[in-house]
Amino acid sequence: MEVKIVKKVLDANDTMAEENRKLFRDKNVYVLNIMSSPGSGKTETLVKSLARLEPELKTAVIVGDVCTTNDADRLNVTGTHAVQVNTDEFGGDCHLAAHVIRKAALDLDLESIDLLIVENIGNLVCPAEFDIGEDSRVVLLSVTEGEDKPLKYPVMFKLCSGAAVLNKVDLLPYLDFNIDEAEDNIKSINPDIPVFRISAKTEEGFDDWLSWIKDVVKSK
Amino acid sequence: MEVKIVKKVLDANDTMAEENRKLFRDKNVYVLNIMSSPGSGKTETLVKSLARLEPELKTAVIVGDVCTTNDADRLNVTGTHAVQVNTDEFGGDCHLAAHVIRKAALDLDLESIDLLIVENIGNLVCPAEFDIGEDSRVVLLSVTEGEDKPLKYPVMFKLCSGAAVLNKVDLLPYLDFNIDEAEDNIKSINPDIPVFRISAKTEEGFDDWLSWIKDVVKSK
Numbered sequence: 341m342e343v344k345i346v347k348k349v350l351d352a353n354d355t356m357a358e359e360n361r362k363l364f365r366d367k368n369v370y371v372l373n374i375m376s377s378p379g380s381g382k383t384e385t386l387v388k389s390l391a392r393l394e395p396e397l398k399t400a401v402i403v404g405d406v407c408t409t410n411d412a413d414r415l416n417v418t419g420t421h422a423v424q425v426n427t428d429e430f431g432g433d434c435h436l437a438a439h440v441i442r443k444a445a446l447d448l449d450l451e452s453i454d455l456l457i458v459e460n461i462g463n464l465v466c467p468a469e470f471d472i473g474e475d476s477r478v479v480l481l482s483v484t485e486g487e488d489k490p491l492k493y494p495v496m497f498k499l500c501s502g503a504a505v506l507n508k509v510d511l512l513p514y515l516d517f518n519i520d521e522a523e524d525n526i527k528s529i530n531p532d533i534p535v536f537r538i539s540a541k542t543e544e545g546f547d548d549w550l551s552w553i554k555d556v557v558k559s560k
Numbered sequence: 561m562e563v564k565i566v567k568k569v570l571d572a573n574d575t576m577a578e579e580n581r582k583l584f585r586d587k588n589v590y591v592l593n594i595m596s597s598p599g600s601g602k603t604e605t606l607v608k609s610l611a612r613l614e615p616e617l618k619t620a621v622i623v624g625d626v627c628t629t630n631d632a633d634r635l636n637v638t639g640t641h642a643v644q645v646n647t648d649e650f651g652g653d654c655h656l657a658a659h660v661i662r663k664a665a666l667d668l669d670l671e672s673i674d675l676l677i678v679e680n681i682g683n684l685v686c687p688a689e690f691d692i693g694e695d696s697r698v699v700l701l702s703v704t705e706g707e708d709k710p711l712k713y714p715v716m717f718k719l720c721s722g723a724a725v726l727n728k729v730d731l732l733p734y735l736d737f738n739i740d741e742a743e744d745n746i747k748s749i750n751p752d753i754p755v756f757r758i759s760a761k762t763e764e765g766f767d768d769w770l771s772w773i774k775d776v777v778k779s780k
Contacts (some may be wrong), residue, residue: 378597378684378713379705396698405712432715434654434685462712463685464598465626465654484704484728485599492625492682493598495652504588514734516761541736 354468356438360445360473367450370557371458373472375496376480377489380461381507383411384540385480386459390418392550397557398452402444403459406434411459423447427461435467436460442473455557464493476502476556483508483515487522490529497529503536503552510539564756571751573690576658576676580665587670590777591678593692596700597709597718598682603631604760605700606679610638612770617777618672623679624656631679643667646766647681655687662693675777684713696722696776703735707742710749717749723756723772730759732758 364371376382383403390399401422403411412424423444427433433440441458448456458474460467479500481489490497490504497504504526506519523535534552538545584591596602604624610619621642632644645666647653653660661678668676678694680687699720701709710717710724717724724746726739727748743755754772759766 377599377682378709379702407714408708408711410708410712432685432689434683461685463654463683465652465681465683466686469652482599482704484702484731488628488630489598491628492630492709494627510702511731511734514731 350469353438356442357471357473360438360442361443363445363450364456364473367453368560369450369453369456370560371456371472371474372502372538372553372556373458373460373474373477374480375460375464375467375477375500376462377464377482378487380462380480380485381540382462382480382484383414385505385507385538386457386493387414387418388454388540388543388546389550389553390415390420390457392546393455393553394419397454399455399457400448401457401459402436402441404440404461406432406461408432420475421448428480434461434465435470436461436472437470438472440449442502445541455553464489468493468496468499475560478502478505480505480507481522483517483519487518487525488524490522494529497526500530500533502556503534504530505549506535506537507540509537509544510542570689571664573658575692576662577693580658580662580718583662583665583670584676584693584695585677587673588780589670589673589676590780591676591692591694592722592773592776593678593680593697595680595684595687595697595698595720596682597684597702597705600682600700600705602679602682602700603634605725605727605758606677607634607638608760608763608766609770609773610640610677611771612766613675614639615715617674619675619677620668620673621677621679622656622661624660624681626652626654626681636766641668652681653701654685655690656691656692658692670717675773684709684716687714688713688719695780698722698725700725700727701739701742701746703732703739703742707738710742710745714749717746720750720753722776723754724750725769726755726757727760729757729764730762
């Protein structure tokens with residue numbers, strides 16, 4: 341019974357995701373769905389990335405959290421248009437679903453946007469199962485979290501169609517973290533995925549990471 | 561429809577949790593449910609804590625992950641008895657439910673255990689909603705994750721009946737993290753909760769944290 345209902349929810353989500361995908365294609369907007377654990381640095385990475393992309397790309401962000409508008413407040417200072425979605429309105433959902441993205445997207449001026457970034461809720465399990473109509477997914481992993489996270493949360497890393505980002509590399513000298521092993525673990529789950537090593541704090545590694553974003557947006 | 565089914569699942573879980581609670585009371589076992597984001601240091605904290613508790617308390621651990629037995633392998637070297645539960649057998653569940661804990665607990669020699677620790681799946685949203693029959697809950701937050709996590713994940717911090725632990729304080733000199741603000745945020749959600757500041761790496765703060773565990777176990 342429970343399994344059947346879950347399947348029904350996911351089927352309905354997939355249908356709405358396809359409608360979103362059509363809408364974004366019609367408006368010529370590239371959509372990136374960014375996912376990670378809580379506290380891996382999604383917002384800081386976006387704050388720094390969008391400030392540097394802004395001259396070339398018109399961007400907007402839909403940012404999901406169970407509670408608070410902290411992240412949208414931080415993002416709005418970059419010149420992007422950030423819209424906060426709080427899932428406590430929907431019962432404290434642990435992921436962003438396609439219908440939530442549709443509602444938020446229709447409030448944006450899609451005609452004037454090249455790149456829409458969805459900053460998903462901090463959670464390495466549930467968001468992976470919900471297609472929101474994105475063009476690609478980016479999974480962020482902080483080097484403070486341990487090398488084995490790709491093996492422990494394989495669905496998230498396997499379904500990541502865009503790129504994997506290892507963040508907070510400025511902390512490596514103070515950690516017992518083997519970054520090559522972490523990258524090997526990612527590649528063992530998803531062999532062809534590009535992996536970027538960055539620090540949102542120092543912007544180390546940002547040239548390659550931002551080039552990748554610009555390339556995928558242009559390729560649409 | 562979906563909401564009704566979710567309520568039914570949670571009601572069934574609560575019933576099983578009460579049965580677990582009765583079982584643990586009959587066997588005189590104190591049960592701690594430890595929750596956090598992925599990579600906050602639950603396993604390392606337990607490895608170091610259990611090695612020091614072992615002379616005074618007989619312990620066992622049920623450790624949950626979607627995949628891998630890495631954590632149980634790490635815990636078993638401490639002398640505790642660690643049992644790994646992988647939720648990919650149950651469709652990749654993002655939390656440990658009461659019936660899963662019951663099945664794992666019945667494989668343990670409960671008569672010989674004083675303290676059973678459940679290391680929940682790394683996730684700050686879903687595990688909070690599932691009573692597993694524990695005596696109290698501990699939420700762990702790494703200081704690498706940002707001060708506002710208690711405000712973003714209030715259900716987890718509000719329903720935490722035991723203690724909150726701020727881990728990885730050895731990294732504070734390299735972070736822009738205000739630990740007093742983090743503690744204030746925890747207390748704004750859950751005013752009476754004790755908060756411990758520890759480093760699982762250096763064992764800083766362990767005396768108070770381990771005293772607290774010994775006191776709650778004795779109080780049962």
